[in-house]
Amino acid sequence: MAGEDMSLVWAAAGVAVVASGAAGLVARGMFSPRSGVFGPVVFRGTTASPPRVALTFDDGPDERTTPRILDVLERYEVPAAFFVIGRNVERHPELVAQMHRAGHLVGNHSYHHARLGTFRRLRYWRQELARTDDVIAPIVGAKPRLFRPPMGFRNRHIARVVREGRYVATTWTVRALDSLNTSAARILERLDLRSEAGSILALHDGQEPGRVRDLRATIEALPQLIERLRDRGLEPVRLDGLIGEQPYRENASVPEPSGG
Ligand SMILES: [Zn+2]
Numbered sequence: 001m002a003g004e005d006m007s008l009v010w011a012a013a014g015v016a017v018v019a020s021g022a023a024g025l026v027a028r029g030m031f032s033p034r035s036g037v038f039g040p041v042v043f044r045g046t047t048a049s050p051p052r053v054a055l056t057f058d059d060g061p062d063e064r065t066t067p068r069i070l071d072v073l074e075r076y077e078v079p080a081a082f083f084v085i086g087r088n089v090e091r092h093p094e095l096v097a098q099m100h101r102a103g104h105l106v107g108n109h110s111y112h113h114a115r116l117g118t119f120r121r122l123r124y125w126r127q128e129l130a131r132t133d134d135v136i137a138p139i140v141g142a143k144p145r146l147f148r149p150p151m152g153f154r155n156r157h158i159a160r161v162v163r164e165g166r167y168v169a170t171t172w173t174v175r176a177l178d179s180l181n182t183s184a185a186r187i188l189e190r191l192d193l194r195s196e197a198g199s200i201l202a203l204h205d206g207q208e209p210g211r212v213r214d215l216r217a218t219i220e221a222l223p224q225l226i227e228r229l230r231d232r233g234l235e236p237v238r239l240d241g242l243i244g245e246q247p248y249r250e251n252a253s254v255p256e257p258s259g260g
Pocket of ligand 1: 058059109113150151
């Protein structure tokens with residue numbers, strides 16, 4: 001091959017490497033819960049003493065799981081954050097009212113929690129957040145500020161809605177992976193051992209509409225998880241306290257977190 005042709009080959013290879021690098025960066029931004037590519041995201045709270053962590057539950061409310069999770073939290077006097085799906089809130093507003101009365105935090109987790117939502121655009125995401133705010137507000141007395149993107153995935157449209165709406169995008173430090181077939185022992189292993197001061201723990205109390213999810217392992221693991229965290233000197237507190245953010249737009253009638 002002539003020298004000139006060869007340099008063309010190298011130039012093409014260079015372009016390919018740069019392009020795949022950029023694609024990798026964008027993919028990491030979309031799928032990594034910690035990436036700042038699509039705007040700031042809170043995935044950890046303060047490490048200040050006393051050491052604290054925050055329990056968060058996604059995808060509810062659900063008529064079978066949420067009441068049992070609420071029972072355990074009440075028994076241990078642990079305040080938590082629930083990132084609810086708008087459609088599920090419409091089905092079970094009474095469970096969201098119960099969360100709120102008990103001093104738990106209610107956050108926005110989109111209206112549909114669509115699997116392919118990451119590939120949707122600005123108009124779609126504006127509606128997803130606004131509709132969910134609108135179903136939460138009458139129950140809680142204020143619109144939420146905290147937003148957890150479904151599956152932690154983000155794109156530039158979500159970033160814009162978060163910025164314009166002055167939401168706080170919040171993911172997690174460690175997660176239970178309790179949406180998959182798992183056991184209480186596995187959940188404990190994932191969360192307890194990997195948690196440290198400032199950790200945001202992600203679990204589930206529900207599922208996307210139309211899907212069936214068995215969360216018995218989560219319910220079984222929760223009492224032990226709280227006990228083990230406390231044994232290690234990690235007190236579970238409400239997420240807004242751990243990350244130092246106002247949970248709602250206006251503090252109409254927000255109960256103080258119970259417990260720690
Ligand atoms: Zn979710």
